[in-house]
Amino acid sequence: MAFDIDEYLVKPGDKVDLSGIDTRSTPFWDPDDKEEGKAHLPDLQQRMESLQELLWAEGRNRVLVVLQAMDAGGKDGTIRHVFEGVNPSGVRVAAFKRPSEKELSHDYLWRVHQEVPGDGELVVFNRSHYEDVLVVRVEELVDEERWRRRFRHIVEFERMLADEGTTIVKIYLHISKDEQKERLQARLDEPNKNWKFETGDLVPRAKWKQYQQAFEDVLSETSTEFAPWYVIPADRKWYRNLAVSEILIQTLDGLDMAYPPPEEGLDQVVID
Amino acid sequence: MAFDIDEYLVKPGDKVDLSGIDTRSTPFWDPDDKEEGKAHLPDLQQRMESLQELLWAEGRNRVLVVLQAMDAGGKDGTIRHVFEGVNPSGVRVAAFKRPSEKELSHDYLWRVHQEVPGDGELVVFNRSHYEDVLVVRVEELVDEERWRRRFRHIVEFERMLADEGTTIVKIYLHISKDEQKERLQARLDEPNKNWKFETGDLVPRAKWKQYQQAFEDVLSETSTEFAPWYVIPADRKWYRNLAVSEILIQTLDGLDMAYPPPEEGLDQVVID
DSSP states (O other): OOOOGGGGBOOTTOOOOGGGSOTTOOTTSOGGGHHHHHHHHHHHHHHHHHHHHHHHHHOOOEEEEEEEESTTSSHHHHHHHHTTTOOTTTEEEEEOOSOOHHHHTSOTTHHHHTTSOOTTOEEEEESOGGGGGTHHHHTTSSOHHHHHHHHHHHHHHHHHHHHTTEEEEEEEEEOOHHHHHHHHHHHHHSGGGGGGOOGGGHHHHHTHHHHHHHHHHHHHHHOOSSSOEEEEEOSSHHHHHHHHHHHHHHHHHTTOOOOOOOOTTGGGOOOO | OOOOGGGGBOOTTOOOOGGGSOTTOOTTSOGGGHHHHHHHHHHHHHHHHHHHHHHHHHOOOEEEEEEEESTTSSHHHHHHHHTTTOOTTTEEEEEOOSOOHHHHTSOTTHHHHTTSOOTTOEEEEESOGGGGGTHHHHTTSSOHHHHHHHHHHHHHHHHHHHHTTEEEEEEEEEOOHHHHHHHHHHHHHSGGGGGGOOGGGHHHHHTHHHHHHHHHHHHHHHOOSSSOEEEEEOSSHHHHHHHHHHHHHHHHHTTOOOOOOOOTTGGGOOOO
């Protein structure tokens, strides 16, 4: 599969119209070959595993993956499938839920900055500072003047991280309103999915259009050379897993990593 | 004393020439009235104490004071004298020394951001992120391209803090090379000051001019409306204490704070 990740890239300055992006499209895989697509994932997981081992061994780069989506958009499932098999020593998932009182008493980037990757680490943000221009905006938790200023803060924050050695990849999992309905319904119907259902999830669903508008602004205002957004059609989970894996693999491949040279004289060592 | 703090303000865009600023000047106090000057400090400490209590009780504003100076420039002494009597529950000093291995494995703002004030807090940075464009620059710990980019990071970081509700005051304690010699000598000569002497302090002293140049760039590049620098003549400790106190008092005064309104019906409460 020659997978051109630029297909999904939001070019800096582009105005994004989400309604024009088909949530079921699979341009790099025949949609009738779903089973073959699923069977291809382990190959990608293996590549991911090797690249992450190299990242950790070299200890020079830092990688930050930001995952955003509507509820039931597949953030948890993506993390589970794409990172299956990686070494947890060098990989960390930071989930940003409703902020605590202590977090709210600081600026919104405070809790986020604490979780950014260190040397050799790969950190996945399951939700992120973008919630502070998404839910915070739609639910009118701060006034417009205040959340509008945050686009600049966020771009400059990410610029600083990038300048200082962090590779940033931001992924929006794009699902349709119908697909969300099906997934939420499954959480109601299937006992072992009940724990994932929260009545609160129906609130953003009722404001679907406003959230899509807020996501469009995020994608349009904050996709940069140093911290690009990718919009992934995510109604088909198997394709979504392939697409996200490809983006991360190609990004890690681009880092031009190498194992550190062995200690000198290692070939003379005799272990008795 | 009508103390005009704007006298010490670095106006945004100004090019600072430190050699043109007299480290012994005392424009708002007769230098012959040193004893009266010293006797005036407790009044200022009391005002500081009241304002900080209000800040803490109101719990709405956040105040960040950044202190920078050459070694023996008086950072510790300033903190001791200016903040004598404040309530430690709402005041915190964060000292940034040589970064740890874990800190070095992250961007230079990582450890600093963790220490910024929360609601109602006043935090003093004894040294700060500015070391990453001062000692790091002069000692060539990173290349010029990299430290030059940091001016922008820092300005944008402080803009974000300010936009989100932090009042920032940055103070450079300006001493002469002769005054530093005297103070370092005292650390050698007086047994109870020996603990403050580090041979390492002689290294930056030997590069005095380069450090002054680096400070001039910091002051010129990063003094903004939302995070202004003040340059305080600091050879005379008694005057320095008055000047720093005045700056902080007038800044806190400008916040227009008020105690939260009492719970309703409080006047009906009978305690038996």
